Amino acid sequence: xxxxxxxxxxxxxxxxxxxxxxxxxxxxxxxxxxxxxxxxxxxxxxxxxxxxxxxxxxxxxxxxxxxxx
Numbered sequence: 001x002x003x004x005x006x007x008x009x010x011x012x013x014x015x016x017x018x019x020x021x022x023x024x025x026x027x028x029x030x031x032x033x034x035x036x037x038x039x040x041x042x043x044x045x046x047x048x049x050x051x052x053x054x055x056x057x058x059x060x061x062x063x064x065x066x067x068x069x
Contacts, residue, residue: 001067004031004043011040023052034067036060 002008004027011017012027018040025043034042042064043052053064 001032001034001044003029004033004046005029009033009035018054020052020054023050025052034064036063 004012007013009027011033012025017025023043028046030046030048032044033040034044041054041060043054044050045052051068
């Protein structure tokens with residue numbers, strides 16, 4: 001997990017955000033992105049009220065939940 005505004009986060013800067021119909025992803029202060037092997041797998045909004053998982057595959061879900069804990 002890194003801050004959405006962290007220079008280590010390539011999304012929203014170098015790479016485009018994925019197109020999602022029901023979520024708004026942005027490089028907002030206070031928001032976090034979850035990266036797994038360089039791929040965006042989750043986004044936690046700046047109010048920490050909405051978690052968007054982009055890869056709910058079983059093999060990565062354990063790592064995602066561990067990072068959140």
